Amino acid sequence: MAVLKDYEDIIGKRNIRQIEMLAKLSRNKKVVMVNSTRDGGGVAEILHRLVPLINELGINCRWEVISADKDFFSITKKIHNALQGEKIRFSGEELEIYRKVNEDNARNLNLDADIVVIHDPQPLPLIDFYKARRAKWVWRCHIDMSGPDLRLWKFLKNYLEEYDASIFSIEKFSKSLSHPQYLIAPSIDPLSDKNKVLDKDEIKAVSKMYNIKKDKPVILQVSRFDRFKDPIGVIKAFRLVRKEINCQLILAGGTASDDPEGEAVLEEVRKEAEGDPDIHILLLKPKSDIEINALQRIADVVLQKSLKEGFGLTVTEAMWKGKPVIGGEVGGITTQLHNHRTGFLVNSIEGAAYRIRYLLNRPLISKRIGEQAKKFVSENFLITRHLRDYLSLFYILENPGKNIIYTGENEINGGS
Numbered sequence: 001m002a003v004l005k006d007y008e009d010i011i012g013k014r015n016i017r018q019i020e021m022l023a024k025l026s027r028n029k030k031v032v033m034v035n036s037t038r039d040g041g042g043v044a045e046i047l048h049r050l051v052p053l054i055n056e057l058g059i060n061c062r063w064e065v066i067s068a069d070k071d072f073f074s075i076t077k078k079i080h081n082a083l084q085g086e087k088i089r090f091s092g093e094e095l096e097i098y099r100k101v102n103e104d105n106a107r108n109l110n111l112d113a114d115i116v117v118i119h120d121p122q123p124l125p126l127i128d129f130y131k132a133r134r135a136k137w138v139w140r141c142h143i144d145m146s147g148p149d150l151r152l153w154k155f156l157k158n159y160l161e162e163y164d165a166s167i168f169s170i171e172k173f174s175k176s177l178s179h180p181q182y183l184i185a186p187s188i189d190p191l192s193d194k195n196k197v198l199d200k201d202e203i204k205a206v207s208k209m210y211n212i213k214k215d216k217p218v219i220l221q222v223s224r225f226d227r228f229k230d231p232i233g234v235i236k237a238f239r240l241v242r243k244e245i246n247c248q249l250i251l252a253g254g255t256a257s258d259d260p261e262g263e264a265v266l267e268e269v270r271k272e273a274e275g276d277p278d279i280h281i282l283l284l285k286p287k288s289d290i291e292i293n294a295l296q297r298i299a300d301v302v303l304q305k306s307l308k309e310g311f312g313l314t315v316t317e318a319m320w321k322g323k324p325v326i327g328g329e330v331g332g333i334t335t336q337l338h339n340h341r342t343g344f345l346v347n348s349i350e351g352a353a354y355r356i357r358y359l360l361n362r363p364l365i366s367k368r369i370g371e372q373a374k375k376f377v378s379e380n381f382l383i384t385r386h387l388r389d390y391l392s393l394f395y396i397l398e399n400p401g402k403n404i405i406y407t408g409e410n411e412i413n414g415g416s
Contacts, residue, residue: 001052002191004384010190011384019384022391023057029394030113031061032135036076036122038065039286040254041224042186042313043119043142046386049189053387059394062113066105066123071097074260076122079156082149083121084228084308090152103129111135115394118163125159136164136397142186143310144331145173165397169311169332182393185335186311187386188320188377193289195320198297206294210250210282217247217360220299222292222317225253225265225283228308230328233349235272235279237305240353242278245360252282252295296321301359301366305352309333316381319343319373324366326355336381342373 008016033051035043047063054061068076075094082088106129116135118126120142127137139160145168157177160166166181168174174181188195207214219238223229231251238249251269254262266283273279284291296302302318304327311332318325319342327333329345337343344355359366396402 002049002189003056004053006191007382007384010378011382015384015388019388019391020057022388022395023059026391026394026398027058029059029115029398031059031115031117031394032064032111032113033061033117033119034064034066034109034111034123034126035119036066036068036073038063040259042311045194045313046186046383047119049192049383050387050390053383054390057391059391062110064109064111066101066126067108068101068105068122070260072101073122077260079121079152080143081228082152083156084144085147085149087149088152090155095155099125099128102126106130115397117167121156124156127162128159137162138165138167138393138397139163140167140184141173141310142169143173144308145175146331165393167393170335173310173331182396184386184389184393185332185381186313186316187381187383188313188316189383190320194293195317196293198290198293202290203294203297206291207298209291210280210295212248212250212280212298214298216278217245217300218250218298219247219301219303219356220250220252220295220318221303221305222252222295222314223304223306224259225262225269226259227261227265228306229253230305230307231265231269232272233307233352234303234305235269237303237349237352237356238279240350241356241360244357247300247360248278248280250280250282250295250299252280252284252292254284254286254288292317293321296323299323301326301356303352303356304328304333305346306330306333312336315343316377319370320377322367322370322374324359324369325373326352326359336376341369342376343369 033047037044051061051063075098078088102125106126111130113135117138117140119140161178163179165179167184169185221234270281273281296318302323302325304312304315306328309331315325315327315333315336325343326346327337329347337345346352346355
């Protein structure tokens, strides 16, 4: 696991020093992060890298995971979908299961801390049942909240109003709430197995593992098998492109323990691609980070044709590798891809096909866009920036009404 000093060559000594000085403002504080799974999905991936760095800086940070059965996760998947705009009705029994699981977890989890950060809707009601709380409670939302189902939102808002603050990934996800709201974009770790530099032999080994030949351009989408990621739409866009350009498609992804729909969506994708030798459907095992890294480096064009998206870390990962990326014009993808500069945004199957052809036919433009994309990620979406944002938040929560003032490389004071 990387330590803070390991990032010095990427972000420079000055930024490392600023992070260290920020951490001194919250030294010996206790922080608890709570989510619904340790494996699968961007939240768990971020916490695996972020929590050790926070601890290294002298802040006692623990990571707790709620315990629940399949029924609970089926309900919270519906909640996730409804918050992203689907019209879904919930029975009283379903909402009671949701409450009861959180009530049980409130008794069993150790949430004794100065700051408790609750990630996403699954553990949101914990606050209502943890009566001995003395901490500042923060809800960190990672999903696309631009148009939630209003009936469900009204129900969840009753819990959310008990929190001291909320964090959203982009401005348009924020809501009318009585407490302060903060914007913190997710991030990637440039030194993780998924993002570190690979040598040619490592990349060749992955190509051989999945029987991928570089005899024709490679179009890639890496994501969970989820309808909001629109894998069927990706296949249809690919087939439009192939009418003019001989190419191949890789759809690679895994499943998460808190997403019970994954297997059904995977079967739909396999049925759509059945009998087409140019479409590779790869079900990746947990912790297939080297494989994902290599696939992104093999690709000529990377897609993330999401219909809804909280942020889209697979976009960030591909940009970091200097790849031209085409993404759905939704959620956090819109903060990463800027047309003709760092990638392209699309709103349809035909639009995706057009941009794929555009990039495959213009290798010099593709290279330039990829270079600009990597620079943009370096400046905005690395884990060191994410760490700095959390450290700033910890200080603000404990010192309402004060600002953090930088008075030079070596000193940070709290001011009013």
